[in-house]
Amino acid sequence: MSNSLKIVPTNDSSKVTLKDTANHHGLHDTLKYGPKSLASQHNNQLPIQSRLENWEQTQDDLKLNLYRNIYGLHAPVRMMMERKIVAQNPHFPAVQQSNVHLDILMGRDTTLDVGDFFGDDLGPQFTDIHGDMERARNIR
Structure with missing residues (x-):
């Protein structure tokens, strides 16, 4: 549960660079990340795709934060405990x-x-x- 009141998920389309896939020698780690062309396209996704993947979590965080601001900290904690108990x-x-x-x-x-x-x-x-x-x- 984050502490923000965002309605729409943020766009987390970060690019992977050669610096992110380098080993301790400074070379691209092909065994771990694949060829260089695949490593550069690793997180290359559309903005709408990241929004759709994070939509439900963002709406749930917003709802829990609003409950916390209105009723106090016990309301979202109780809801999360009930969800955890029911999920088992x-x-x-x-x-x-x-x-x-x-x-x-x-x-x-x-x-x-x-x-x-x-x-x-x-x-x-x-x-x-x-x-x-x-x-x-x-x-x-």
Whole structure:
């Protein structure tokens, strides 16, 4: 949670230079960053792409900051604690279920997404429920 009241995400389109990809000898590290042409295009993305990727996080930060300014520090802390508790699913870790409770707390309960119709992953998932439950028991 940042401390600003931004409505729109900032444009973080920083360019990668040869200085960023150099090793301790001052040469371009090809094994780590790829050829020079790929290293120079590493963060070359459109401004709208970075806005769309950071839109939900910026709106959530704005909402939490407004709650903090209006109600005090306890309001966003309580909301974040509720989200963290609801996001954990200790019962069946192998079964991927939609988390309706988290959607309600995040304010996404009235929106429809592609994942609501087709699921979050493509294709069938073969999971070992018994093995996952045994691993969950041994961790605690």
